[in-house]
Amino acid sequence: MLVYLFRHGDAVPAEVDPKRPLSARGRNEVEGTARELMAEGAKIAEIWHSGKLRAQQTAQIIARDLGVKVILEKKGLKPDDDPATIADLLRQTDKTILIAGHLPFIPKLAFLLQPELGRVELETGGVVRCKL
Numbered sequence: 001m002l003v004y005l006f007r008h009g010d011a012v013p014a015e016v017d018p019k020r021p022l023s024a025r026g027r028n029e030v031e032g033t034a035r036e037l038m039a040e041g042a043k044i045a046e047i048w049h050s051g052k053l054r055a056q057q058t059a060q061i062i063a064r065d066l067g068v069k070v071i072l073e074k075k076g077l078k079p080d081d082d083p084a085t086i087a088d089l090l091r092q093t094d095k096t097i098l099i100a101g102h103l104p105f106i107p108k109l110a111f112l113l114q115p116e117l118g119r120v121e122l123e124t125g126g127v128v129r130c131k132l
Contacts, residue, residue: 003090003113003130004044004098005106006033006062007122011054022057029125030058034065037127045095046070050077050102058100058125068098077101083109091132098127 009026022030037044044066049059051073059071076085079102086109090097099106106128110120113130120128 001094001132002042002096003132004037004042004096004127005110005120005122005130006058006098006100006127007106007124008052008054008058008100008102009061010124019053021053026054026124027057027061029123030061031065033125033127034062037062038066042066042098043096044068044098046072047098047100048072048074048077049100050074050079050105052078052102055100055102059098062098062100077105079103079105081105083112087112 009022009030011020011026012023014020047059047063047068049055062068063071077099083105090113106122107120110117110128110130113132122128
């Protein structure tokens with residue numbers, strides 16, 4: 001099974017909008033990576049996000065572009081949350097999940113799921129695939 005760990009797209013600065021929605025650049029980043037996932041034939045059953053607006057918008061764009069019907073806000077996906085709980089949840093499912101999340105959470109989760117990847121560095125709108 002694969003887990004896709006997707007860093008949200010670029011967001012507007014908090015001074016512009018404290019909710020920090022995706023910027024135009026961020027939407028383009030997410031759409032570009034979604035096209036790459038489509039091209040490789042990614043079949044995602046569910047998308048999980050942190051509830052922060054930029055992660056939610058990232059999840060919605062991916063769901064739209066890849067035809068994913070299930071988008072869930074999950075506790076434990078905020079930037080500074082401990083990724084161990086989510087890693088345990090992922091190990092208990094047989095679904096292909098994509099998580100739209102944040103730094104430093106996403107790299108920490110990647111290391112827990114697949115330590116041989118080492119320290120993962122993702123630009124905004126980037127994705128890493130972990131095999132479970």
